[in-house]
Amino acid sequence: MSFLDLALRRRSTRSFAAELVERERIERCLEAARLAPSVGNGQPWRFVVVDDPKLRSAVAAAAINEILGINRFVSRAPVLVAVVMEPARAYVRIGGALKGKDYRSFDIGMAVMQFCLQAEEEGLGSCIIGWFDERKVRRLLGVPRGRRVPLLVALGRPADEVLLVLDATVGQNSVNQARAFGEALPLTGIVLAKMDGTARGGVIVTVKDELGLPIKFVGTGEKPDRLAPFDAQRFAASLFADDAPG
């Protein structure tokens, strides 16, 4: 696969199959992360792989906020990886102080990205998690005092598709409907039906923005051949064409 194909294919995965991930695949992701550039080649990170079920569910719980509905999917990830920020080398610290930057965040961002791209190459899904109770995670993993844990990565085989069919003419109600289904099922995408003359494209933006779910197919008629894979670029272009929908 070309690099551009890999970059195009990678998406945050928020729905995982309940399957263990082989150690060798995780190790290749770690190797890709290790090869990432870092300031002064300091590699100021440590990746802690959490796949013990009990510990993993405790770490997952630290990322979930039930009231705000944030990160619930993390509890279904078969592997969680915590990234511990290690102290920078003295000259990197001095350089950072002179320039007013903590270079370690850049380094970790790049290493995590290489980890996620290798995961994609392995047929695995990943999602970077920045919203979690860091103190809890540090305590659970026995991270030494003074070390930060800036990110977690959820990793696993993506679940088979669970698609919800929405009626594009219903507007905001569709979004409420999808939200309710999403609480009960690990949805992986949306099929928008009735995207014909009566529906404006706006609902597509609303669904993506509010639910964070990709639109997989769009239906413009009642026959199977009117169901087409959704192509965002072509759709956006069609909005400005003379025969724009709606």
Ligand SMILES: Cc1cc2nc3c(=O)[nH]c(=O)nc-3n(C[C@H](O)[C@H](O)[C@H](O)COP(=O)(O)O)c2cc1C
């Ligand atoms: C530093 C960082 C922190 C993130 N934290 C979270 C998070 O806590 N929960 C989540 O669901 N997604 C999180 N994401 C994923 C982003 O929402 C996602 O990458 C973005 O919406 C783009 O979507 P894509 O990854 O599918 O291309 C995070 C991404 C980054 C880079």
